[in-house]
Amino acid sequence: MADGEAILTAFAKRLERRFPLTVDDFQAIVALPCSRREIEPNQYLMREGDRPKFCSFLISGLLFRHKIVADGGRQIVSVHTPGDLVDLQNILLGEADHNVQALTAAGVAQIPHELVMDLAFSHPNIGKALWRESMIEASVFREWVANVGRRDARARTAHMMCELATRREAAGLGRRETYELPMTQEQIGDALGLTAVHVNRTLKSLQDEGLIVRSKRSVAISDWERLRVVGDFTSNYLHLGRG
Amino acid sequence: MADGEAILTAFAKRLERRFPLTVDDFQAIVALPCSRREIEPNQYLMREGDRPKFCSFLISGLLFRHKIVADGGRQIVSVHTPGDLVDLQNILLGEADHNVQALTAAGVAQIPHELVMDLAFSHPNIGKALWRESMIEASVFREWVANVGRRDARARTAHMMCELATRREAAGLGRRETYELPMTQEQIGDALGLTAVHVNRTLKSLQDEGLIVRSKRSVAISDWERLRVVGDFTSNYLHLGRG
DNA sequence: CGAATCGTTGATTCAACTCAACGCGAGTGG
């Protein structure tokens, strides 16, 4: 575990953004054991019904979480960028209620549930950071309910572009104006409750109006402010500050 | 605070369903100070942008939480029945990202944030129960994303009927087969991402097929199993067991 | 009794879906 320390330091810094940590808290995190795991594109990290024993911290690549409904339709409920904790909820929930799958090749660090739990209660700042992390995630889900429930295809799509850009930037992964998104149009549709065909048309219309620029499997935001307005996006629900 | 003890006992029992508590945990909860507050129908308990200082435990009546989007549309993101903790997330999030409003006349018990937080870390079982509570809530949000994103009006409506019935029953508020729901069709629409007119037609079609029976402002489930199938409902995401 | 709110129903429109065809680049194997 040569680079384990670097990974755990990144993990500690992420938590530090959620709640102030002491030097002691930092040291306790860096002392955790963790095993690195590489995942291929489309591979499942977790399936509905599983009882995972580890918590996964995303190091590189993108993951997404999704549910399957009766008619075979798929709904993506979140997209994860490096620095995210992917399955914190299973610390306390037991049986997984959805799937986690790789969007691209990805690397995760896995930490045993019981160690994360022990840390949360032996070091309250860490506990608060982790709890806050899961509450922010819940806030994002609420916004997604509103997004698919009450915005049309244009606004919905613009909103997701803004959210992903903002989260990437907040995670220190580059400026929001030029980020790229390696999702297929079908995957974007499954995240937005639209069909791939309609996503294609919607993206085209956003491009024709000069809000975004597309190339292959990526999207770059060319007019942030107008995209933000079209997507009815404000970052308050991401709770990027410390409260 | 004559009946404060009874209320706090109910609160403790609710948490006990989420994670096993000791006698000491119970006593610590019952020793909390709490102030009761009565709310009129449609009154706001919290608004987006507020910084609440209390945690609200719903004693009687129904509350709902919602977001407003750019075009004025409203999306209800959850409906609360007695026994629910309505704004636990603001313990750690600071600024509210949505509104909480009364559906009917309601009574809540309010407990200061800092006392709930202290209890969570001085009594880890209580902390785990509270954390688990917020993770279950997040799971319900995920299911709602899938519901509004990938199910048609019939399934969506049936699903919500099943969920509310199941949660009511799990909270000990009566059998799921005969529960009643005092929401207007407009409110149901705002929870499902539909218009009131279409909710009216959808409910009518569910009734015509013998799945539900409507009277005034309420709905009774007459064929649970078929409604469950139509709504693609399973209770796994409610995590009713202890994990 | 009148006003307000909510539920009901019909007619019409529209946003998004479905179906289908074709383009295009990346592999891949003969």
Add this chain to the structure above:
DNA sequence: CCACTCGCGTTGAGTTGAATCAACGATTCG
């Protein structure tokens, strides 16, 4: 090296589920 497939993006034509618009009925309440 080319032909082939495969996955994905693109575009058009036609359909449909849900929205919109509008009117009217039922119930409650001051």
